[in-house]
Amino acid sequence: MVADESAVTPSAAGGREFWRRFRRSRAGIIGLGLVVLLVVVAMAAPLLAPRDPQTTSLVTLNPPGTPGHPLGTDNLGRDILSGVLWGSRVSLTVGVCAAAAAVLLGVFIGSLAGFYGGWADAVLGRITELFQVIPRFVLALLVVALFGSGLWKLIAVIGILSWPQAARVVRGQVMALRGAAYVDAARVLGLRNARIIFSEILPNVLAPVVVIGSLDVAGAILLEASLGFFGLGDPNLVSWGMMLNNAQAHLRQAWWMSVFPGIAISLAVLGFNLMGDGLNDAANPRLGV
Amino acid sequence: MNGTGPLLLVEDLHTHILTTRGVVRAVDGISLSLPQGSAAGLVGESGSGKTMTGFSILRLFPTDAARIVRGRIELAGRDLLSLTDEEMRRARGGDVAMIFQDPTTYLNPVMPVGQQVAEAYAMRHGWTQARQKAVEALGLVGLPDPGETYRRFPHELSGGMRQRAVIAMAIVCRPALLIADEPTTAVDVTIQAQILDVLQRLRRELGMTLLLITHDLGIVAEVCETVHVMYAGRIVESAPSEALFASPGHPYTQGLLAATLSIDEARPITRVMEGAVPDLARLPRGCRFHPRCPAVMDRCRIEDPPAFRLGAHHLVACWLHEEQGAP
Amino acid sequence: MTAGSTPLWRYAAGRLAQAVPLLLGVVVVNFLLISLAPGDPVATLLGEYPAPPEYVAQLRREFGLDQPAPVRLALYAWNVARGELGFSFAYRLPVAALVVGRLGNTFLLMVTALTLAALVGVGLGVTAARRRGSGLDTAATGISLAGYSIPDFWLSQLLVLLFAVFLGWLPAQGIRSVREQYTGMAAVLDVARHLILPAAALSFRYMALISRLTRASMLEAMSQDFILAARARGLPERLVLLQHGLRNAALPVVTVIGYNFAFVLAGSALVETVFGWPGVGRLLYDAILQRDTPVLLGVLLMVSATVVVVNLLTDLLYAALDPRVRY
Numbered sequence: 018m019v020a021d022e023s024a025v026t027p028s029a030a031g032g033r034e035f036w037r038r039f040r041r042s043r044a045g046i047i048g049l050g051l052v053v054l055l056v057v058v059a060m061a062a063p064l065l066a067p068r069d070p071q072t073t074s075l076v077t078l079n080p081p082g083t084p085g086h087p088l089g090t091d092n093l094g095r096d097i098l099s100g101v102l103w104g105s106r107v108s109l110t111v112g113v114c115a116a117a118a119a120v121l122l123g124v125f126i127g128s129l130a131g132f133y134g135g136w137a138d139a140v141l142g143r144i145t146e147l148f149q150v151i152p153r154f155v156l157a158l159l160v161v162a163l164f165g166s167g168l169w170k171l172i173a174v175i176g177i178l179s180w181p182q183a184a185r186v187v188r189g190q191v192m193a194l195r196g197a198a199y200v201d202a203a204r205v206l207g208l209r210n211a212r213i214i215f216s217e218i219l220p221n222v223l224a225p226v227v228v229i230g231s232l233d234v235a236g237a238i239l240l241e242a243s244l245g246f247f248g249l250g251d252p253n254l255v256s257w258g259m260m261l262n263n264a265q266a267h268l269r270q271a272w273w274m275s276v277f278p279g280i281a282i283s284l285a286v287l288g289f290n291l292m293g294d295g296l297n298d299a300a301n302p303r304l305g306v
Numbered sequence: 307m308n309g310t311g312p313l314l315l316v317e318d319l320h321t322h323i324l325t326t327r328g329v330v331r332a333v334d335g336i337s338l339s340l341p342q343g344s345a346a347g348l349v350g351e352s353g354s355g356k357t358m359t360g361f362s363i364l365r366l367f368p369t370d371a372a373r374i375v376r377g378r379i380e381l382a383g384r385d386l387l388s389l390t391d392e393e394m395r396r397a398r399g400g401d402v403a404m405i406f407q408d409p410t411t412y413l414n415p416v417m418p419v420g421q422q423v424a425e426a427y428a429m430r431h432g433w434t435q436a437r438q439k440a441v442e443a444l445g446l447v448g449l450p451d452p453g454e455t456y457r458r459f460p461h462e463l464s465g466g467m468r469q470r471a472v473i474a475m476a477i478v479c480r481p482a483l484l485i486a487d488e489p490t491t492a493v494d495v496t497i498q499a500q501i502l503d504v505l506q507r508l509r510r511e512l513g514m515t516l517l518l519i520t521h522d523l524g525i526v527a528e529v530c531e532t533v534h535v536m537y538a539g540r541i542v543e544s545a546p547s548e549a550l551f552a553s554p555g556h557p558y559t560q561g562l563l564a565a566t567l568s569i570d571e572a573r574p575i576t577r578v579m580e581g582a583v584p585d586l587a588r589l590p591r592g593c594r595f596h597p598r599c600p601a602v603m604d605r606c607r608i609e610d611p612p613a614f615r616l617g618a619h620h621l622v623a624c625w626l627h628e629e630q631g632a633p
Numbered sequence: 634m635t636a637g638s639t640p641l642w643r644y645a646a647g648r649l650a651q652a653v654p655l656l657l658g659v660v661v662v663n664f665l666l667i668s669l670a671p672g673d674p675v676a677t678l679l680g681e682y683p684a685p686p687e688y689v690a691q692l693r694r695e696f697g698l699d700q701p702a703p704v705r706l707a708l709y710a711w712n713v714a715r716g717e718l719g720f721s722f723a724y725r726l727p728v729a730a731l732v733v734g735r736l737g738n739t740f741l742l743m744v745t746a747l748t749l750a751a752l753v754g755v756g757l758g759v760t761a762a763r764r765r766g767s768g769l770d771t772a773a774t775g776i777s778l779a780g781y782s783i784p785d786f787w788l789s790q791l792l793v794l795l796f797a798v799f800l801g802w803l804p805a806q807g808i809r810s811v812r813e814q815y816t817g818m819a820a821v822l823d824v825a826r827h828l829i830l831p832a833a834a835l836s837f838r839y840m841a842l843i844s845r846l847t848r849a850s851m852l853e854a855m856s857q858d859f860i861l862a863a864r865a866r867g868l869p870e871r872l873v874l875l876q877h878g879l880r881n882a883a884l885p886v887v888t889v890i891g892y893n894f895a896f897v898l899a900g901s902a903l904v905e906t907v908f909g910w911p912g913v914g915r916l917l918y919d920a921i922l923q924r925d926t927p928v929l930l931g932v933l934l935m936v937s938a939t940v941v942v943v944n945l946l947t948d949l950l951y952a953a954l955d956p957r958v959r960y
Contacts, residue, residue: 162924261790412861416957
């Protein structure tokens with residue numbers, strides 16, 4: 018018998034290689050930069066913002082350049098710049114937490130379905146199909162309208178509606194790896210199924226999952242903003258979506274109420290999308306596409 | 307088409323490919339001539355440049371990095387290398403056609419087979435007659451019920467049928483020259499004979515000239531009157547088939563013959579040739595075969611041998627035959 | 634298009650059969666939402682409008698609110714099948730009638746947006762693939778990324794700001810002018826004028842997706858062997874690009890377009906809100922403001938059913954285009 022090198026579990030030194038490839042992806046670097054910017058702004062919002070974003074004033078509907086309000090004020094005199102800066106917290110929190118929940122759920126269910134196959138897989142398939150048929154936004158609308166729109170409810174709803182995609186990818190990967198040589202080796206050694214899943218298969222599923230994760234954050238931020246635009250954000254917090262909702266009624270008088278929060282959302286989503294692209298390039302190096 | 311003179315004349319053809327490792331001299335100065343109606347074999351291992359020779363005649367390459375840098379290619383007296391791109395495009399399929407190795411990947415999976423056959427004809431003569439001509443071609447290659455086969459998609463046909471369809475696509479416009487690149491490699495041994503049969507029949511019935519590119523000496527023996535052996539971009543031996551098989555002059559040819567399994571005799575492989583085809587970007591000095599040659603001499607390591615005449619039409623590029631005289 | 638292996642209608646029947654359980658699943662989801670929502674299911678079914686007590690009693694009976702859960706589910710499903718989706722007190726109309734009435738406007742918007750996205754997207758994608766690595770390619774990729782990341786509702790607002798507020802070229806709201814009463818051709822043109830901005834906003838995201846996918850798909854298709862074979866037959870490049878290249882590249886693009894319909898529907902909700910376009914999306918927004926829950930539930934049901942239908946149509950379209958799928 019010829020010794021098969023692939024019978025050895027791929028090591029985590031591949032991680033360094035992964036990182037190196039990511040650094041070479043222009044999209045990935047730009048994306049990472051935007052994400053870092055977002056995180057910094059979110060964390061430093063209290064320091065960066067000139068005033069409390071929810072404080073109303075009599076300086077209503079003032080254009081950018083008004084003293085004390087570099088980006089203008091809205092119809093209730095609230096400072097736009099502060100709103101944009103503080104809004105990053107909601108977007109980032111909801112985006113990352115919802116995506117994390119979706120990924121965790123997706124990995125769990127997907128690996129079970131992929132590993133055991135059979136009816137578990139069939140059920141997963143049906144559920145995924147169902148989720149794909151019902152527009153995510155409409156369902157989210159309904160759930161939030163019925164159950165309330167607190168921050169954690171938003172995270173839960175978005176997370177629960179996003180797991181099928183990750184599950185599908187994980188299922189595919191797990192199925193493919195199920196028959197790999199080192200899995201058989203592990204079985205022969207008598208490892209229990211759960212252990213096999215955790216230590217042998219999952220580390221190799223990591224790469225696509227990370228990509229999905231990044232893209233999920235982008236999607237979650239967009240979904241949260243959309244819900245906010247429909248007035249279904251957390252009413253106690255400042256969010257970009259709600260700012261745009263507010264801007265809708267005053268579009269003719271105050272373009273700055275729309276433009277700046279919109280730019281913020283776009284940059285945040287773009288950042289995570291680009292980062293996801295970069296991670297994808299790092300995970301699947303293609304020869305000069 | 308003129309009756310005198312060879313149908314295909316290739317003189318000192320050089321085709322280079324630009325790669326990151328440097329210039330690969332895929333075809334490094336070959337010359338051959340095919341009389342009208344004949345069948346010639348171009349034999350060699352992979353990497354010998356035989357397929358690139360075929361592409362060069364067609365002036366069509368799978369990569370942008372390939373270029374004909376020197377030489378002459380004449381088809382029925384017409385200089386192919388001086389044609390414009392448009393003129394050459396019209397010549398393809400019409401005057402010279404090429405069929406490739408794997409019929410599965412060389413057929414468009416979403417288009418009916420017959421339509422793919424008819425296209426080349428329709429482009430030149432319109433669609434009214436094209437369908438009929440396509441059915442004719444499908445029949446010529448021996449496909450049963452050609453009218454029905456016309457409507458089928460590639461995945462509905464067996465491997466052998468697909469290969470026949472590919473041949474039909476190539477001959478529908480009755481080209482004078484057909485270049486067949488490994489037409490039997492991707493099909494079963496049992497189908498091989500059928501495909502070769504088809505090619506032979508087409509030669510007889512259509513008076514087509516055939517250039518058969520292959521690594522398989524067995525099928526060359528069956529089909530071809532003349533054989534050219536290629537190694538690392540050069541033709542190292544040219545001879546009529548019987549002469550080549552009876553008394554091969556070049557050690558490479560001898561090695562190939564010895565390594566070929568004879569189906570009739572079921573003899574085990576008596577000798578395997580050592581080494582591998584050289585990196586075409588870094589060719590050895592002197593005779594390019596010398597690192598693998600069992601009869602290598604000092605001269606071989608320094609000087610590249612010219613072609614020496616071994617018989618009436620038998621040429622060998624090897625220092626062993628220097629005494630027999632210059633060509 | 635030939636019949637091929639499995640006839641198309643049989644494939645369609647099979648897919649139709651698979652769609653039914655999906656629709657049932659949607660009904661179940663609706664039912665779960667009603668049952669699990671905080672508060673009295675009756676309140677959920679009524680919305681927050683005061684309703685006459687006789688109606689409340691009727692509702693209790695119809696939806697079996699004093700029965701065990703499985704019975705309630707069955708009753709609910711039966712009601713849905715009958716088209717009985719509840720009554721909207723905000724609009725004083727049965728929900729079913731209300732939603733169906735608005736669907737037409739939404740479809741007008743979506744179909745226009747989809748057509749625009751497909752035409753521009755495919756064109757952009759094919760061009761980018763042809764001139765890979767050029768400035769045009771990078772620009773196209775940039776536009777794609779922007780389309781992915783810019784929220785449709787914000788883009789809508791930007792378009793309103795630019796074309797309606799600053800330039801005043803196009804109307805910002807509604808489906809037709811309120812000040813004038815147009816008839817005949819003028820009415821059609823009026824609607825068209827109002828359609829431009831929302832359709833453009835809605836199409837942008839889709840166009841980005843389509844162009845990116847087409848580009849990748851074209852690059853993949855054009856690197857296939859049968860493209861080389863088509864060129865070897867002397868087919869003109871345009872024919873090769875469209876009939877052989879795009880024909881194959883279009884398959885994944887068509888599927889993605891079709892299966893992303895749900896997202897476009899969602900996007901439509903947002904765009905309609907900004908532009909005051911009287912479609913299902915706007916209905917959704919108003920229903921949330923008015924806490925008109927039966928309308929929300931009804932919209933979810935109808936919208937999901939539409940997606941199921943569109944998926945089915947996409948499956949059929951794909952099977953019509955790619956004969957390999959029908960097995």
